Amino acid sequence: xxxxxxxxxxxxxxxxxxxxxxxxxxxxxxxxxxxxxxxxxxxxxxxxxxxxxxxxxxxxxxxxxxxxxxxxxxxxxxxxxxxxxxxxxxxxxxxxxxxxxxxxxxxxxxxxxxxxxxxxxxxxxxxxxxxxxxxxxxxxxxxxxxxxxxxxxxxxxxxxxxxxxxxxxxxxxxxxxxxxxxxxxxxxxxxxxxxxxxxxxxx
Amino acid sequence: xxxxxxxxxxxxxxxxxxxxxxxxxxxxxxxxxxxxxxxxxxxxxxxxxxxxxxxxxxxxxxxxxxxxxxxxxxxxxxxxxxxxxxxxxxxxxxxxxxxxxxxxxxxxxxxxxxxxxxxxxxxxxxxxxxxxxxxxxxxxxxxxxxxxxxxxxxxxxxxxxxxxxxxxxxxxxxxxxxxxxxxxxxxxxxxxxxxxxxxxxxxxxxxxxxxxxxxxxxxxxxxxxxxxxxxxxxxxxxxxxxxxxxxxxxxxxxxxxxxxxxxxxxxxxxxxxxxxxxxxxxxxxxxxxxxxxxxxxxxxxxxxxxxxxxxxxxxxxxxxxxxxxxxxxxxxxxxxxxxxxxxxxxxxxxxxxxxxxxxxxxxxxxxxxxxxxxxxxxxxxxxxxxxxxxxxxxxxxxxxxxxxxxxxxxxxxxxxxxxxxxxxxxxxxxxxxxxxxxxxxxxxxxxxxxxxxxxxxxxxxxxxxxxxxxxxxxxxxxxxxxxxxxxxxxxxxxxxxxxxxxxxxxxxxxxxxxxxxxxxxxxxxxxxxxxxxxxxxxxxxxxxxxxxxxxxxxxxxxxxxxxxxxxxxxxxxxxxxxxxxxxxxxxxxxxxxxxxxxxxxxxxxxxxxxxxxxxxx
Numbered sequence: 001x002x003x004x005x006x007x008x009x010x011x012x013x014x015x016x017x018x019x020x021x022x023x024x025x026x027x028x029x030x031x032x033x034x035x036x037x038x039x040x041x042x043x044x045x046x047x048x049x050x051x052x053x054x055x056x057x058x059x060x061x062x063x064x065x066x067x068x069x070x071x072x073x074x075x076x077x078x079x080x081x082x083x084x085x086x087x088x089x090x091x092x093x094x095x096x097x098x099x100x101x102x103x104x105x106x107x108x109x110x111x112x113x114x115x116x117x118x119x120x121x122x123x124x125x126x127x128x129x130x131x132x133x134x135x136x137x138x139x140x141x142x143x144x145x146x147x148x149x150x151x152x153x154x155x156x157x158x159x160x161x162x163x164x165x166x167x168x169x170x171x172x173x174x175x176x177x178x179x180x181x182x183x184x185x186x187x188x189x190x191x192x193x194x195x196x197x198x199x200x201x202x203x
Numbered sequence: 204x205x206x207x208x209x210x211x212x213x214x215x216x217x218x219x220x221x222x223x224x225x226x227x228x229x230x231x232x233x234x235x236x237x238x239x240x241x242x243x244x245x246x247x248x249x250x251x252x253x254x255x256x257x258x259x260x261x262x263x264x265x266x267x268x269x270x271x272x273x274x275x276x277x278x279x280x281x282x283x284x285x286x287x288x289x290x291x292x293x294x295x296x297x298x299x300x301x302x303x304x305x306x307x308x309x310x311x312x313x314x315x316x317x318x319x320x321x322x323x324x325x326x327x328x329x330x331x332x333x334x335x336x337x338x339x340x341x342x343x344x345x346x347x348x349x350x351x352x353x354x355x356x357x358x359x360x361x362x363x364x365x366x367x368x369x370x371x372x373x374x375x376x377x378x379x380x381x382x383x384x385x386x387x388x389x390x391x392x393x394x395x396x397x398x399x400x401x402x403x404x405x406x407x408x409x410x411x412x413x414x415x416x417x418x419x420x421x422x423x424x425x426x427x428x429x430x431x432x433x434x435x436x437x438x439x440x441x442x443x444x445x446x447x448x449x450x451x452x453x454x455x456x457x458x459x460x461x462x463x464x465x466x467x468x469x470x471x472x473x474x475x476x477x478x479x480x481x482x483x484x485x486x487x488x489x490x491x492x493x494x495x496x497x498x499x500x501x502x503x504x505x506x507x508x509x510x511x512x513x514x515x516x517x518x519x520x521x522x523x524x525x526x527x528x529x530x531x532x533x534x535x536x537x538x539x540x541x542x543x544x545x546x547x548x549x550x551x552x553x554x555x556x557x558x559x560x561x562x563x564x565x566x567x568x569x570x571x572x573x574x575x576x577x578x579x580x581x582x583x584x585x586x587x588x589x590x591x592x593x594x595x596x597x598x599x600x601x602x603x604x605x606x607x608x609x610x611x612x613x614x615x616x617x618x619x620x621x622x623x624x625x626x627x628x629x630x631x632x633x634x635x636x637x638x639x640x641x642x643x644x645x646x647x648x649x650x651x652x653x654x655x656x657x658x659x660x661x662x663x664x665x666x667x668x669x670x671x672x673x674x675x676x677x678x679x680x681x682x683x684x685x686x687x688x689x690x691x692x693x694x695x696x697x698x699x700x701x702x703x704x705x706x707x708x709x710x711x712x713x714x715x716x717x718x719x720x721x722x723x724x725x726x727x728x729x730x731x732x733x734x735x736x737x738x739x740x741x742x743x744x745x746x747x748x749x750x751x752x753x754x755x756x757x758x759x760x761x762x763x764x765x766x767x768x769x770x771x772x773x774x775x776x777x778x779x780x781x782x783x784x785x786x787x788x789x790x791x792x793x794x795x796x797x798x799x800x801x802x803x804x805x806x807x808x809x810x811x812x813x814x815x816x817x818x819x820x
Contacts, residue, residue, distance in 0.1 A: 045312070
């Protein structure tokens with residue numbers, strides 16, 4: 001899937017964040033491999049997958065970074081935010097606390113993301129579950145307030161997963177400032193941009 | 204190894220699932236450990252019990268360590284044009300990730316950084332994450348490093364690049380290098396002792412002698428590949444590490460009473476150079492060129508996982524033959540195990556005498572001072588040399604040229620010795636001054652022509668080297684050195700300039716100026732002009748010089764302090780070279796064959812005369 005021969009338009013860095021256990025990895029695996037593992041182990045640090053998809057006839061390469069939601073990785077994950085063009089913030093509709101933590105995640109994005117006009121998307125996962133506690137309206141309201149995209153999905157039933165990524169990518173493509181590195185305005189404004197090198201090992 | 208049995212061990216799980224998931228890998232992994240402990244150790248149940256409660260590193264910490272490893276490898280070792288370095292990085296990465304027991308998925312992700320597909324992550328959050336680990340909070344980061352060390356030594360070849368890698372990691376993790384060296388030394392003695400089933404008595408003795416008992420514990424932290432999801436487990440007790448027989452993981456892990464295995468002994472033999480003749484026992488089978496004398500002598504007895512070899516530039520006239528190659532290095536404490544190269548002592552003795560004669564008798568202090576200043580100003584050319592010096596030049600030129608050509612041959616011979624690994628499969632650091640530096644330089648040049656020569660030499664320290672300063676040659680040397688290549692130079696070393704006076708102006712000598720290191724991260728230049736006033740000081744003030752370039756040295760012995768204060772004489776003597784010349788010109792003619800004490804007296808007079816502002820005597 002990832003080694004498509006036709007040269008891609010660009011490579012986009014997509015970040016998946018959210019509380020622990022909301023289904024970030026499941027969402028990514030459903031999208032990339034079309035599989036679902038109900039016993040998905042917790043992510044350690046970050047998981048990285050490359051895939052590509054066609055949007056409006058253009059092929060784009062996607063580098064998807066699935067971060068660990070667990071508290072103990074909080075110091076590690078922000079270092080992966082750099083240069084991301086899109087961020088998918090996942091919450092679990094059966095867990096009120098995961099929804100309430102969204103504010104925190106939005107703050108993380110604003111603090112660590114280097115692209116000012118990064119495209120944000122709110123994903124309400126696990127809508128197949130019967131014991132739903134967060135309504136669609138609540139989610140929509142939150143998304144509106146933070147000016148993010150919003151979608152309801154279920155990694156288990158596949159519902160909304162493809163849509164999540166398609167909508168996000170489309171929106172990024174419509175914002176060329178984000179991905180078109182050759183545009184001089186971008187380069188002059190942010191010389192470090194998404195290509196900033198790693199920290200030097202000082203020894 | 205457990206890897207195959209548990210392709211994706213879910214060593215971590217999110218908070219809500221933790222309770223129901225974590226027993227899974229443990230139940231898979233632990234019986235193995237129990238089996239190994241009980242089978243090898245039926246009688247020592249109290250120690251054995253402590254093994255069952257290992258402290259496991261947080262997944263976040265392991266992830267962070269893997270990322271740090273990647274960053275260090277990528278920035279300091281990876282070279283796109285050198286397949287050898289890529290191979291090294293990948294294999295090191297494999298060892299480390301295996302040691303950290305990360306799931307396949309995570310390894311893949313981290314590997315994208317190593318292979319340059321993705322930008323490297325910031326190291327600061329990684330280090331912060333490591334510091335948040337409970338193990339770090341109680342023990343510091345030494346346990347992590349110790350377990351990596353064990354994993355590396357397990358390879359049976361403690362490659363010098365591993366050690367350099369660990370050195371970089373210790374810096375990043377804020378561990379003092381000497382503390383890590385202690386860990387190394389303990390492992391070395393442990394390895395040696397564990398070759399035999401350790402008796403209760405010897406164990407208590409060893410524990411008593413351990414400088415830091417904590418260290419003993421770290422060594423037991425096994426890179427426990429055969430122990431399922433547990434990678435770094437602290438045993439708590441002071442159990443003797445085990446040389447276990449499981450395929451990839453020979454040491455550590457089930458850390459119980461001694462168990463010697465052939466595999467363990469093999470690791471030991473190759474790493475420590477026990478197998479075969481050993482370093483000092485090396486006999487020249489075929490002599491290169493016309494070398495008359497070549498042997499390696501012990502400088503300091505000891506056992507260590509790394510060793511150093513020093514090469515002298517000449518022999519001082521007042522040292523006895525058996526002290527000839529030891530005396531100058533008597534304060535060196537670079538590693539526990541140090542060797543010195545004895546070579547061509549007849550010629551080096553002659554050279555030493557010639558240099559001494561030239562420096563202290565034939566050429567007056569005044570002329571030396573002038574030379575020093577002109578050399579400093581960069582004015583020295585073939586024409587400008589004083590007649591006084593030219594007239595006695597033959598005294599030095601002859602032995603010098605003999606030794607220069609011999610040094611190159613000795614270097615080639617040394618290369619053979621090092622390639623034969625008679626010092627063991629462990630890192631070695633080479634230190635040399637003057638012609639000794641030339642020996643080393645030629646040794647490295649010879650080695651750079653061979654493919655199997657990487658990973659042997661850790662650091663190289665060349666002081667006042669009479670070799671070319673051509674960056675091209677130096678970059679060749681760098682290919683065989685894992686760590687640093689230090690060039691200690693003295694801008695005012697007129698003797699070196701004088702000896703190379705016939706060379707064209709384009710020929711620059713390493714010992715008189717910095718090497719162009721813009722293209723090499725490995726070359727470090729140290730200006731030693733403030734210590735070394737003349738070429739002789741490389742021998743006389745070697746301890747200070749070594750200290751200046753960052754080599755560990757012991758305190759001066761009483762005799763040495765006295766020697767050094769005497770040595771202060773000529774340098775403190777002259778404030779203004781011009782006045783000194785005026786004074787000394789008469790002195791020189793009258794008492795040409797001066798004996799040492801008289802010479803000193805003269806200097807005192809000079810001092811009184813012209814430098815009232817300096818009264819340190």
